[in-house]
Amino acid sequence: MTDSSSRRERSAYTGFATSPLDRRADLRDTHDAVAALRHRSDTRIAVVAGETPILKRLDGETQSVWFSHGESELLGPGLEEAFLGIDGAGAPRFARLIDRSLVDELRERPELLVTDLRSVALKRLVPKDELGPLGEGKALLDWHARHRFCAQCGGPTEPGAAGWKRQCTACGAQHFPRTDPVVIMLATRGDQCLLARQSRFAPGMYSCIAGFVEPGETFEDAVRRETWEEAGLRTGAVRYLCSQPWPFPSSLMIGCLAEALNDDIVLDGTELEAGRWFSRQEALQMLEGTHPDNLFCPPHMAIANTLLKAWALEGERAV
Ligand SMILES: [Zn+2]
Structure with a gap:
């Protein structure tokens, strides 16, 4: 989470560094609480198809990474999901992975802008405060996509902690997102x-x-x-x-x-x-x-x- 003092740090001038979200790690293991946040009307979801962010066109030249629950459902079935945190107004934010094969189809929709994450940052396609959560979501979802099997025994893993860990269904080993x-x-x-x-x-x-x-x-x-x-x-x-x-x-x-x-x-x-x-x-x-x-x-x-x-x-x- 960034505040007025951290925004003056030199790191804050780099892309992907500024996020207004309170990650609320304390909620990740409370399944019922996260499920309730998931279904609120003010919940917003960033969607990534494989490694490609899907942006929503707003008025004029502006775009947003945030979709409502209903809008996100229309983009494709979710493969993985992670709870990113709560924004300054108290609204829950999630990231959702959909299949990479949907990119070409979504590119044709006039209400969407589909482009790679580097271009989103380089061309300032979304507000700076949205770029941090988008990068966070993309990195996290990418980790899920690459860690479907246990590094310890090779067994299949399943997600847990609201998208912040994977657990092996065979040996029980826990795996956490890497940086x-x-x-x-x-x-x-x-x-x-x-x-x-x-x-x-x-x-x-x-x-x-x-x-x-x-x-x-x-x-x-x-x-x-x-x-x-x-x-x-x-x-x-x-x-x-x-x-x-x-x-x-x-x-x-x-x-x-x-x-x-x-x-x-x-x-x-x-x-x-x-x-x-x-x-x-x-x-x-x-x-x-x-x-x-x-x-x-x-x-x-x-x-x-x-x-x-x-x-x-x-x-x-x-x-
Ligand atoms: Zn295992």
Whole structure:
């Protein structure tokens, strides 16, 4: 849940980070209470077909992720459902998974907008306060879809706790939704920062280096290892700056600044196809879209954008 003070945190400027919902975890194990919330007239439901959000067109150019119970029933049979929480007005919010095969059919309906979650964030297709719950719902439903069998014995699992766990019907093991930590870092040295690109990036886009945290590592250790493995840079001080839920499928991006200790970049050649030092002036040009070589950085909703702004515009440092 976000309030006025958390909205000032740097993390709040990243996409998928702001949610007005009180998750009310205390209600998840009270089946009757959740069933009652499910059938209230003010209940609203976000619907995802496979991995694709279904949006409701409102007046003009605006859309909403929220459907009434009756509207959601008309989109297709629910495969999984999760209780997301209660909004500021006391209205219950749920997320529902429907079959991915329905996407093409729903795309034809004029009252709906059917597009991928990245585009929803990038094009600001829904209000910021709706993007967080949509990402939460998508990540949670995606976890259900991928965890139908027990990792311990292979038996079938069934959902519980209002969509916040799965239980094995054979051995009884309980499984909980996972979040995978990923460090993303801007390595800087004096007035320069390291940006790199992968071959899958749009032409001209450069971003921060990132990688999964491995077992036994602190965030700081993961930053130093990834920077060394991918760019041949030794880094010293590492400072956490902000984080971002990244529901593709279920990561948490941990944004850090890192102090580089050497200048010579040696790209690993597999993950990165190019990388180099950029001056602060170039970083500002990339943020503004005025770089003379048409190079640019990730867009407003990406944490790499927030990190670059924090360093280039606001003067943040690792030390
Ligand atoms: Zn089992």
